[in-house]
Amino acid sequence: MIPRVRSAALVAAVLLAPPALHAQEPPPQAPGIAGAVTEEAASRSFPTRPPYSPYAGRSFPTRPYFGDTHLHTGFSMDAGAFGARLSPRDAHRFAKGEELIASSGQPVKLSRPLDFLVVADHSDNMGFFPDLRAGAPNLLANPTGRKWYDMVQSGRGAAAAIEIIVAFSQGTFPREILYQPGMAAYRSAWQKTIDAAEAENEPGRFSAFIGYEWTSNTGGNNLHRNVIFRDDGDKASQVQPFTVYPPLGSDDPAELWKWMEAYEEKTGGSVLAIPHNGNLSNGRMFPRVESFGRKLDADYARRRAHWERLYEVTQTKGDGEVHPFLSPNDEFADFETWDKGNLDGSVAKEKAMLEFEYARSALKNGLKLERDLGTNPYKFGMIGSSDAHTGLAAMSEENFLGKITPQEPGPERLTATFMGNEETGVKVMDWEVSASGYAAVWASENTRKAIWDAMHRRETYGTTGSRMIVRFFGGWDFEAADAQQRLPAHAGYTKGVPMGGELSDAPEGRAPSFLVAALKDPIGANLDRIQIVKGWLDDAGEVHEKVYDIAWGDAEERKPGADGTLPPVGDTVDVAKATWTNTIGDPELIAVWRDPDFDPGRAAFYYARVIEIPTPRWTAYDAKYFGNEPLPGTRMKLQERAYTSPIWYTP
Amino acid sequence: MKGSWLRRASREPLVHFLGLGVAIFGLQAWVVGGPGETDRRIEITRAEVEGLAEMWSRSRGRPPTAEELRGLAADRVREEVLAREAVALGLDRDDVVVRRRLAQKMEFLLEEVASLEPSEEALRAFFEERADRYAVPGRVSFRHVYFSPERHEDAETSARRALEALRRGEAEDAGPWGDPLPLEPGFRDLSESDVASLFGDGFARTLGTLDPGRWEGPVRSGYGLHLVRVDARRPARAARLEEVRERVLRDWRHARREELERAAFARLRERYEVSVDLPEPLLAAAERAQR
Numbered sequence: 021m022i023p024r025v026r027s028a029a030l031v032a033a034v035l036l037a038p039p040a041l042h043a044q045e046p047p048p049q050a051p052g053i054a055g056a057v058t059e060e061a062a063s064r065s066f067p068t069r070p071p072y073s074p075y076a077g078r079s080f081p082t083r084p085y086f087g088d089t090h091l092h093t094g095f096s097m098d099a100g101a102f103g104a105r106l107s108p109r110d111a112h113r114f115a116k117g118e119e120l121i122a123s124s125g126q127p128v129k130l131s132r133p134l135d136f137l138v139v140a141d142h143s144d145n146m147g148f149f150p151d152l153r154a155g156a157p158n159l160l161a162n163p164t165g166r167k168w169y170d171m172v173q174s175g176r177g178a179a180a181a182i183e184i185i186v187a188f189s190q191g192t193f194p195r196e197i198l199y200q201p202g203m204a205a206y207r208s209a210w211q212k213t214i215d216a217a218e219a220e221n222e223p224g225r226f227s228a229f230i231g232y233e234w235t236s237n238t239g240g241n242n243l244h245r246n247v248i249f250r251d252d253g254d255k256a257s258q259v260q261p262f263t264v265y266p267p268l269g270s271d272d273p274a275e276l277w278k279w280m281e282a283y284e285e286k287t288g289g290s291v292l293a294i295p296h297n298g299n300l301s302n303g304r305m306f307p308r309v310e311s312f313g314r315k316l317d318a319d320y321a322r323r324r325a326h327w328e329r330l331y332e333v334t335q336t337k338g339d340g341e342v343h344p345f346l347s348p349n350d351e352f353a354d355f356e357t358w359d360k361g362n363l364d365g366s367v368a369k370e371k372a373m374l375e376f377e378y379a380r381s382a383l384k385n386g387l388k389l390e391r392d393l394g395t396n397p398y399k400f401g402m403i404g405s406s407d408a409h410t411g412l413a414a415m416s417e418e419n420f421l422g423k424i425t426p427q428e429p430g431p432e433r434l435t436a437t438f439m440g441n442e443e444t445g446v447k448v449m450d451w452e453v454s455a456s457g458y459a460a461v462w463a464s465e466n467t468r469k470a471i472w473d474a475m476h477r478r479e480t481y482g483t484t485g486s487r488m489i490v491r492f493f494g495g496w497d498f499e500a501a502d503a504q505q506r507l508p509a510h511a512g513y514t515k516g517v518p519m520g521g522e523l524s525d526a527p528e529g530r531a532p533s534f535l536v537a538a539l540k541d542p543i544g545a546n547l548d549r550i551q552i553v554k555g556w557l558d559d560a561g562e563v564h565e566k567v568y569d570i571a572w573g574d575a576e577e578r579k580p581g582a583d584g585t586l587p588p589v590g591d592t593v594d595v596a597k598a599t600w601t602n603t604i605g606d607p608e609l610i611a612v613w614r615d616p617d618f619d620p621g622r623a624a625f626y627y628a629r630v631i632e633i634p635t636p637r638w639t640a641y642d643a644k645y646f647g648n649e650p651l652p653g654t655r656m657k658l659q660e661r662a663y664t665s666p667i668w669y670t671p
Numbered sequence: 672m673k674g675s676w677l678r679r680a681s682r683e684p685l686v687h688f689l690g691l692g693v694a695i696f697g698l699q700a701w702v703v704g705g706p707g708e709t710d711r712r713i714e715i716t717r718a719e720v721e722g723l724a725e726m727w728s729r730s731r732g733r734p735p736t737a738e739e740l741r742g743l744a745a746d747r748v749r750e751e752v753l754a755r756e757a758v759a760l761g762l763d764r765d766d767v768v769v770r771r772r773l774a775q776k777m778e779f780l781l782e783e784v785a786s787l788e789p790s791e792e793a794l795r796a797f798f799e800e801r802a803d804r805y806a807v808p809g810r811v812s813f814r815h816v817y818f819s820p821e822r823h824e825d826a827e828t829s830a831r832r833a834l835e836a837l838r839r840g841e842a843e844d845a846g847p848w849g850d851p852l853p854l855e856p857g858f859r860d861l862s863e864s865d866v867a868s869l870f871g872d873g874f875a876r877t878l879g880t881l882d883p884g885r886w887e888g889p890v891r892s893g894y895g896l897h898l899v900r901v902d903a904r905r906p907a908r909a910a911r912l913e914e915v916r917e918r919v920l921r922d923w924r925h926a927r928r929e930e931l932e933r934a935a936f937a938r939l940r941e942r943y944e945v946s947v948d949l950p951e952p953l954l955a956a957a958e959r960a961q962r
Contacts, residue, residue, distance in 0.1 A: 083869060158771035202726045262731070263732065266729040490851050506816075509855075607819065608850075608851075
């Protein structure tokens with residue numbers, strides 16, 4: 021991986037050669053076709069003056085694009101059952117900033133448009149729901165289909181949705197009414213998904229991606245992956261999505277990877293897959309020993325690392341970075357935690373499962389597996405996304421439009437049950453649903469290809485709904501002065517690799533240094549602190565982790581105590597009024613940090629976590645608006661955060 | 672008259688479809704011998720097996736293994752056995768599933784016969800009706816210098832001092848002033864909504880009022896204060912059809928397809944005298960539930 025580091029630095033150096041900004045004139049007119057090509061005319065069409073901004077439009081990115089890689093519409097069978105009527109096309113329009121009428125009948129709009137969106141409807145039974153709602157006779161002819169239809173018609177859509185999800189999870193979904201590839205109705209739903217993305221895609225302004233969710237869920241254990249196409253509809257429509265139900269589908273991720281490989285071979289296109297919600301997989305998302313009855317081997321590791329470049333680390337069904345049981349010394353570890361059971365609550369959680377569910381422990385186990393298998397299967401970058409089933413990618417606390425249609429704003433959602441399983445006693449309340457998150461991508465421009473390429477090289481970070489801007493670079497030569505320049509990214513790209521990159525070949529006596537900069541959401545809260553999370557492998561093959569505070573707000577008066585702990589930033593939240601003030605924390609933070617405990621012989625990873633000052637949670641906005649009483653124990657404030665993709669060091 | 676009726680009929684997809692159905696039915700009756708005396712011979716032809724393999728490949732993205740292929744064939748045989756027994760028992764008649772499948776096939780036929788090339792005038796009219804949707808957003812090129820409220824005793828005074836120096840022409844560029852920011856010091860051709868996304872609405876609004884070619888400010892953003900110099904501005908404008916032809920064409924086709932589907936169905940629907948008896952109490956209950 022050294023060539024990668026060097027070439028990135030070289031490219032950056034060449035591009036940065038004209039560092040000053042130059043006065044700009046309107047772009048010259050191209051010479052008329054009829055005119056003779058004089059030298060003057062020719063030179064006018066090839067201006068020698070460098071462009072106004074030496075960085076804009078160049079091969080490295082100057083701004084992050086925000087989007088959602090995981091949004092369901094009424095085409096998803098469960099979303100439809102929950103009452104979602106919006107189509108993929110509606111979803112793209114909403115993401116672009118248009119005002120719509122939500123499925124619940126209320127007008128909705130984003131505070132700011134998103135830059136991209138992947139409509140990722142479930143591949144199994146895609147298009148099933150619009151038919152069930154319409155009472156398609158084939159569905160009514162089946163006793164279970166008839167029952168679900170009746171439930172939906174009598175206003176018990178949410179209960180029907182739960183039954184549908186459970187039936188699907190437990191493999192009891194009636195085979196006769198399964199919508200699957202090869203069927204006319206199925207093909208039509210997939211083609212409509214593609215058409216919607218094609219129609220709403222506007223290179224340079226909004227990237228509408230083609231994608232789907234492959235929903236492996238055997239026994240209720242969540243092994244879902246979102247599949248995202250780099251390509252346009254001409255390629256994507258040559259295939260139909262991979263499903264889970266046998267015999268056409270499979271619940272084994274290795275079979276999905278084969279499908280992906282075959283797609284690329286057939287069309288010359290590119291796809292990647294993003295797993296999510298390891299927290300609901302009951303110990304199966306990041307295995308260390310075996311997967312689907314086969315011992316993990318070099319081939320598994322290579323394939324997983326090849327196809328699964330990113331992990332969706334935060335979303336409405338809980339945060340997946342870390343669990344307090346796994347990281348008792350991390351004071352921010354318990355954030356929007358969902359640890360009661362698997363996806364349908366059919367099996368309760370056991371502590372031993374947690375290690376194989378969270379991103380940080382997977383990154384650590386990846387180092388172990390790399391030593392044993394030669395490849396690290398868990399070398400993934402981070403993004404956040406919504407997994408909303410409403411067609412509405414609205415994940416900010418003050419404009420949280422819900423995870424499912426019955427949870428769109430209304431007086432019930434502060435006290436209603438999200439899902440429960442009477443047998444196991446697993447019960448999740450609506451208030452526990454998290455208004456999270458978004459994917460931030462450092463792409464060179466807003467096109468499908470540029471954004472997909474940035475995802476593939478892991479130059480991404482996930483946020484819990486905030487649109488803060490985060491830079492993270494690693495290299496051997498960063499100095500404190502690099503953090504004082506007006507544009508830290510210059511030093512970042514010139515001297516190191518960005519988030520998602522890799523380091524090796526440590527110079528004698530040097531430890532890696534990191535340049536981190538964060539800027540608050542322009543309409544959001546100030547920043548509490550930037551942390552760097554390090555994980556490493558020791559000589560005995562054990563893995564360790566440590567969280568360092570490296571920059572924080574109000575630094576003049578806020579100093580770490582004798583034990584090295586930084587005092588809390590404070591709290592200005594008025595829960596009753598659902599307000600806060602930016603009188604604490606800082607709008608921007610920047611620092612260079614060198615690993616004080618570096619051992620060049622040990623593999624390690626580093627990622628940045630940026631934490632905002634406390635703000636009202638969506639529950640506080642709800643309580644204020646609807647004037648109702650939250651249940652005891654309801655969390656009413658939170659500290660939003662961002663997680664960057666790691667930078668890995670390999671000896 | 673008769674001739675023209677026939678010609679018209681011969682263009683009707685429904686007629687094609689029914690004709691094909693009659694032909695298949697006739698063929699089947701002749702080959703199988705009709706219901707009641709079920710043929711005991713089942714032959715899954717090579718072409719059929721290839722079809723099964725093709726369908727598998729399309730959904731799996733790879734050809735089936737030998738074992739999987741044998742499994743697919745066995746499934747097909749099972750289906751055939753059961754289907755023939757079902758036909759023998761007359762289960763295909765008055766069956767909603769069968770009916771639905773036929774209806775679906777018909778819908779497909781309707782979709783595919785739709786002609787989807789607009790005339791130039793039709794496309795232009797469609798485009799002009801929706802001019803807002805295709806408008807080219809305004810864009811602005813500007814540079815800025817950031818003053819952090821945390822790094823100055825009084826960021827406003829620092830910013831004003833820097834502004835005077837810039838205006839006096841003491842420096843060509845704002846390099847020496849200002850604080851680090853993880854955002855570019857200059858942007859080219861940023862759309863108005865992007866400015867708002869990156870700096871906040873208030874900043875975007877103020878930026879829209881500044882005259883080009885002169886340092887101005889300080890302007891407040893979501894982060895702090897900025898000196899700003901607008902270098903060029905291109906106002907929002909209506910698009911020319913040529914610039915957005917592909918998008919318009921796609922939207923036109925989308926709209927047209929929906930329209931044709933509706934119309935085709937309406938034509939078919941007209942041939943039937945329909946009566947549906949919706950029980951009032953049921954409707955009332957449904958409406959109550961909806962509320």
